[in-house]
Amino acid sequence: MQFNNIFKFNGGVHPEENKSLSTTLPIARLPIPKKLVLPLRQHVGHVAKLKVKVGDQVLKGQIIAEADGNISAAIHAPTSGKILKISEEIIPHPSGLPDFCITIESDLKDKWIEKKPIAWKKLDSAALIEMISSSGIVGLGGAVFPSHMKLKVNQNQSIETLVINAAECEPFITCDDMFMREKADEIIQGTLIAQSILHAKQCVIGIEDNKIEAYQALKKAAQKTSIEIKIVPTLYPSGDAKRLIYLLMGIEVPKEKRSVDLGIQVFNVATVAAIYRYLELGEPSISRIVTITGNVQNPQNYEVLFGTPLSELIKAAGGKSNKTQKFIMGGPMMGFDLPSIDVPVTKAMNCVIESSPELFPSPKPVMPCIRCARCADACPVNLQPQELYWFSKSSQLEKAKDYNLFDCIECGCCTYVCPSNIPLVQFYRYAKSEIIAQDKAKEAANTARERNESRLARIEREKKERAERHAQKALGAQEKISDDEKKSTIAAAVERVKQTQQENIKN
Amino acid sequence: MDNRSPYIVDAPSVSVIMFKVLLALIPGIALYVYAFGLGVIVNITLASLTVVLTESAILAIRKLPIKPFILDGSGLVTAWLLALSIPSIAPWWIIVLGTLLCIIFGKHVYGGLGYNLFNPAMVGYAILLISFPSIMTHWQIPTNLMENHVEWLDQIKIIMNSHLLSKETIDAMSSATPLDYIKTQLTLNQPLNIIQQNKIFGFLGGSGLELVNLGYLAGGLYLLKDKIISWHLPVSFLTTLFFTALIFNSFSPDTFASPLFHVMSGGSILCAFFIITDPVSAPTTPKGKIYFGVAIALLVFIIRIFGGYPEGIAFAVLFMNIFAPLIDSLTQPRIFGHK
Numbered sequence: 001m002q003f004n005n006i007f008k009f010n011g012g013v014h015p016e017e018n019k020s021l022s023t024t025l026p027i028a029r030l031p032i033p034k035k036l037v038l039p040l041r042q043h044v045g046h047v048a049k050l051k052v053k054v055g056d057q058v059l060k061g062q063i064i065a066e067a068d069g070n071i072s073a074a075i076h077a078p079t080s081g082k083i084l085k086i087s088e089e090i091i092p093h094p095s096g097l098p099d100f101c102i103t104i105e106s107d108l109k110d111k112w113i114e115k116k117p118i119a120w121k122k123l124d125s126a127a128l129i130e131m132i133s134s135s136g137i138v139g140l141g142g143a144v145f146p147s148h149m150k151l152k153v154n155q156n157q158s159i160e161t162l163v164i165n166a167a168e169c170e171p172f173i174t175c176d177d178m179f180m181r182e183k184a185d186e187i188i189q190g191t192l193i194a195q196s197i198l199h200a201k202q203c204v205i206g207i208e209d210n211k212i213e214a215y216q217a218l219k220k221a222a223q224k225t226s227i228e229i230k231i232v233p234t235l236y237p238s239g240d241a242k243r244l245i246y247l248l249m250g251i252e253v254p255k256e257k258r259s260v261d262l263g264i265q266v267f268n269v270a271t272v273a274a275i276y277r278y279l280e281l282g283e284p285s286i287s288r289i290v291t292i293t294g295n296v297q298n299p300q301n302y303e304v305l306f307g308t309p310l311s312e313l314i315k316a317a318g319g320k321s322n323k324t325q326k327f328i329m330g331g332p333m334m335g336f337d338l339p340s341i342d343v344p345v346t347k348a349m350n351c352v353i354e355s356s357p358e359l360f361p362s363p364k365p366v367m368p369c370i371r372c373a374r375c376a377d378a379c380p381v382n383l384q385p386q387e388l389y390w391f392s393k394s395s396q397l398e399k400a401k402d403y404n405l406f407d408c409i410e411c412g413c414c415t416y417v418c419p420s421n422i423p424l425v426q427f428y429r430y431a432k433s434e435i436i437a438q439d440k441a442k443e444a445a446n447t448a449r450e451r452n453e454s455r456l457a458r459i460e461r462e463k464k465e466r467a468e469r470h471a472q473k474a475l476g477a478q479e480k481i482s483d484d485e486k487k488s489t490i491a492a493a494v495e496r497v498k499q500t501q502q503e504n505i506k507n
Numbered sequence: 508m509d510n511r512s513p514y515i516v517d518a519p520s521v522s523v524i525m526f527k528v529l530l531a532l533i534p535g536i537a538l539y540v541y542a543f544g545l546g547v548i549v550n551i552t553l554a555s556l557t558v559v560l561t562e563s564a565i566l567a568i569r570k571l572p573i574k575p576f577i578l579d580g581s582g583l584v585t586a587w588l589l590a591l592s593i594p595s596i597a598p599w600w601i602i603v604l605g606t607l608l609c610i611i612f613g614k615h616v617y618g619g620l621g622y623n624l625f626n627p628a629m630v631g632y633a634i635l636l637i638s639f640p641s642i643m644t645h646w647q648i649p650t651n652l653m654e655n656h657v658e659w660l661d662q663i664k665i666i667m668n669s670h671l672l673s674k675e676t677i678d679a680m681s682s683a684t685p686l687d688y689i690k691t692q693l694t695l696n697q698p699l700n701i702i703q704q705n706k707i708f709g710f711l712g713g714s715g716l717e718l719v720n721l722g723y724l725a726g727g728l729y730l731l732k733d734k735i736i737s738w739h740l741p742v743s744f745l746t747t748l749f750f751t752a753l754i755f756n757s758f759s760p761d762t763f764a765s766p767l768f769h770v771m772s773g774g775s776i777l778c779a780f781f782i783i784t785d786p787v788s789a790p791t792t793p794k795g796k797i798y799f800g801v802a803i804a805l806l807v808f809i810i811r812i813f814g815g816y817p818e819g820i821a822f823a824v825l826f827m828n829i830f831a832p833l834i835d836s837l838t839q840p841r842i843f844g845h846k
Contacts, residue, residue: 009843015515094510171515242844255844332514360514365575367521368621373737373791374518381843386791387835404842412513419518420621429510 003209003233007250009243011380012235013413015171015333017210022174022291022299027182029303030316032079036104036307037344038064039091043138044145045071052102056083059113061284064102067133073146073347074136078286078305081106092310092329092346096339104307115282125151125197128279135278136285141165141176141239141268142330144348147275150265151197160263162200163248164191164272166207166214167232167239170331173351175289176269178301180207180214183273184221190272191227193279198265203227205269206248210234236333237411241266243380255407290345292317294328294353304345310352311341319354326355333412367420375414375424381407385414385424392431397438400431408432519735521620525580527735528781531726532587535777538722539595542649542715546595546662550602554586557606565615581620585609588628588781592774592821593635596647596665596680601639605631625828626788633821644817645681649715652706653679685713686773687817689764698761712771720776727780739793741779743800745770751808763812773818778807782820788828795831795838803827 041047048065058064058077065075084105088098118131133148153159164187168176180187195203205222207215209231218229232238232247242253245264253259259266270289277283286306290313293299297318304313310327319325328335329352338352353359375385383404391400405428414424519527539547562582566573576582589605612634613627614620636643647662665677683691685707692702711717730736752766769775774782783789783803790799803823810819 013517015517246843252844254846255842257844328512328514330512333512335512335514336510355514363511363516364520367575367579368619370521370524370581370621370786371789371791372524372786376791376840377737382840383842384791384835384839403839404845407842407844415513416516417518418516419521419524421516421518421520423511425513426511 003231006230006232007246008233009246009380010382011378011413012237013378013416014235015416017234018172018293019174019177019210021172022293022301023178025298025300027178027289027301027303030305030308030313032106032108032110032305033308033312034106035084035309036078036106036305037089037101037309038075038078038104038307039089039099039101039344039346040065040075041099042075042144042306042347043073044143045073047100048072048075050086050102052083054083054085058083058104059111061113061115061286063134067146071146071149073138074134074284075102076136076284076286077104078307079104079106080109080111090340090343092338092343092349094336101344117282118279120193120279125199128197132275132278135275137271137274137278138285138347139268140270140274140288140347140350142348142350147267147271150267151194153198153260157260158263159198159200159260159265160202161249162191162195162198162203163245163264163266164203164205164269165239165241165244165266166205166211166218166269167244168211169208169234169236169239170333172293172353173291173331175291175301175350177211177214179270179273179289180211181217184217186273186276187218187269188221188225188227189280190274190276192225193275194267194272200265204248205229206232206244208232208234208238236413237380237409240380240409240411285347288347288349290349291351292319293351294359295319295356296354306345306347308345310338310343310345313345313352314341314354328353328355332360333416334410363423364421366422369420369422372419374417374419378413378417380411380413381409383408389422389424389427392427395434397431397435401435405431405435521579521581524735525584527733528584528730529580529587531730532591532723532781534725535591535719535722539591539719542718543595543647544650544662546647546666547590549663549666550590550593550595550597551587553599553602554590554606555583557603558582558586558610561607561610565610569615569619571619576620579620582610585614585627588777589631591777592628592632593643594646594681596645596662597642599666601635601642605635608634621787623787626782626785626824629782629821629824633825636816636821644683644687646684647680648682648707652714682707684773684817685716686811690817693762699764700761712768717771720771723776723780727776730780736780736784737793737796739796740783740789740800743797744779744783744804745775747801747804748775748808751805755812769808769811773811774820775807778803778820778824783824788831790831790834790838792835792838792840794840795834798834798838799827799831
């Protein structure tokens with residue numbers, strides 16, 4: 001395929017795509033579950049603030065937890081029902097730790113709260129952003145950053161280009177692919193809304209060349225618009241925002257800067273469609289498309305209400321629901337083992353893969369690094385993974401930092417190509433967390449030292465003050481004494497004069 | 508819970524890489540046998556046996572698993588490279604001793620696979636060359652140039668026990684290498700075109716040897732195509748050697764051999780594709796590899812022309828191995844998004 005105006009980044013890998021597994025069937029809708037579990041933290045930023053209590057009746061689309069501050073997102077009831085409990089539940093996170101969740105017992109009536117479509121064509125950007133801030137919409141590509149914050153542009157910045165990320169570069173995942181095929185119009189409408197809110201001069205959609213059907217659907221939907229749709233080669237990790245921007249525009253987002261600083265904003269296809277649905281139909285973010293694939297009998301994409309127990313999705317796709325089976329959330333390159341099949345579907349859950357030893361064999365024994373530099377060739381950031389490995393392994397964390405460890409995007413390309421089967425990314429994750437922990441400890445130590453110093457200074461000051469007070473007092477007392485002495489001297493003198501006078505009188 | 512992604516890998520194992528390197532040596536070895544007889548096979552066999560036994564013993568002493576580190580094939584690569592670097596009629600103990608030196612002092616004293624600072628094969632070779640200069644510079648002449656026809660068994664006899672053969676037979680079988688011959692003849696003020704009329708010269712390099720080098724070249728190109736090695740090292744090494752020789756040759760063709768002769772003689776091709784490409788002891792950055800190749804080529808040329816030895820590859824490689832870590836740290840590629 002000929003790629004016009006594409007700027008190729010270095011490295012990258014092309015694993016077996018395994019996408020056709022889950023694209024044979026259209027997106028299905030999962031039935032409303034009996035119970036929904038909604039974590040209060042499904043986004044980047046502050047935990048949402050509870051707006052309901054146990055026993056409350058809620059309607060579909062009703063806010064049950066509101067955004068706490070700017071960087072936060074609201075949570076809406078995905079269906080109507082009763083708040084059953086508010087408690088710590090297991091959530092889909094690699095740590096496997098529980099977090100606060102609202103459990104709704106659905107009444108199966110699925111009764112909507114009054115939908116309030118917004119006359120978005122008549123409102124200005126600020127008003128729209130204000131509206132969207134209670135939509136609960138976050139980045140559905142997996143980053144889950146509150147979308148209204150990405151639409152807000154500082155006064156000294158202006159957005160030149162809106163990039164829509166339709167790359168979906170991870171193997172197995174097809175939720176965006178299927179969504180584009182079926183809802184291209186919503187995506188294009190949402191894109192136009194985002195473009196007008198951002199006042200972006202141009203808009204470009206980047207899509208990998210393994211999604212021709214989706215490309216054609218988008219192309220058709222975008223016919224009468226100025227939106228440009230660019231095909232990029234299928235090469236992981238082209239869906240990484242900074243990589244995609246480079247592919248499409250040849251611009252490298254500098255270290256420690258965000259694309260916004262260069263006038264570029266990036267949204268995922270599903271996210272802009274969600275914005276469209278919220279404004280046009282008044283439907284907040286209560287569901288998403290999830291790919292369920294891998295070892296399940298019927299790999300497919302489902303529209304799933306947030307909070308639906310994963311086990312329901314697995315059952316629908318004909319997966320093994322015994323608890324020994326491993327399920328991976330995300331793709332095989334950056335995903336993680338789910339702690340349980342009882343976790344709820346959340347805003348970040350784009351794909352669930354039923355694992356099996358045939359699909360993902362356990363890692364082979366690790367051999368020493370032979371410095372073949374295949375990892376360096378595969379690194380999309382141009383890092384030297386073999387050096388970072390050496391430094392991380394021997395805990396030379398300062399050196400690792402010098403070799404730009406924190407530029408690592410943990411895409412896993414290095415591990416993918418390592419002949420010695422070294423789990424390189426795991427070493428980098430370890431080194432990063434170590435450095436962060438050390439920095440925190442250092443900061444804590446500094447604070448403690450400062451506190452101690454000021455405490456010592458205070459003690460010293462108080463001591464000094466006390467001493468001064470004592471000295472003052474002592475001086476005062478002395479003065480008193482000298483007064484008394486004077487008085488007595490005078491008295492004595494007077495006495496003596498008196499005596500002399502008396503004696504004189506007697507004489 | 509640990510995040511163990513990526514769950515998928517697609518990489519040839521270290522064993523596969525090393526066995527492909529061995530495979531790439533086969534054409535050269537086949538042509539070696541064709542031109543020089545079976546002596547080289549005896550040396551390769553001895554070297555292979557020695558490496559397996561020695562390495563097993565060392566791994567056992569170091570309490571490391573034996574099977575994976577024998578099967579990784581890196582020891583065999585070292586052994587074969589040494590066997591191809593020594594004269595094919597050197598007595599058996601030369602290759603055995605050399606292999607021992609490679610494995611012990613080139614590899615395991617540093618910690619084994621992946622940790623060696625120097626190219627292991629070149630460590631063994633350099634010690635042998637310094638210790639046994641006479642044996643190490645008596646190369647066999649191609650079988651078709653021998654005045655008396657020599658039985659293939661004679662080669663094995665000479666390797667196993669040189670006393671079994673008369674001095675005449677041995678002399679008939681061996682000569683200096685073309686590089687060596689040019690060097691000594693030049694000191695006698697012979698012009699090059701006369702020197703190169705000797706029967707040991709072929710159309711490009713040494714008679715027979717040039718054929719072997721073409722075999723190595725074919726293997727090297729296979730390694731390049733299969734992405735086992737990157738182009739940076741062989742290309743920078745060979746072009747530097749070629750153009751340096753070209754400058755000298757055009758300056759004085761009577762005293763400096765042609766660039767093609769330098770490239771096709773001695774160990775140039777083996778060095779370009781199989782020796783300096785040892786990933787462990789070479790730089791890893793693309794730029795670093797180029798500097799490394801250029802520096803080795805210059806050193807090889809200097810040693811060949813001005814040094815005391817007719818061939819300088821081992822010393823050039825070992826010398827530059829010292830600088831590999833420094834070259835790496837000075838040639839870090841620009842990180843995405845950095846200035």
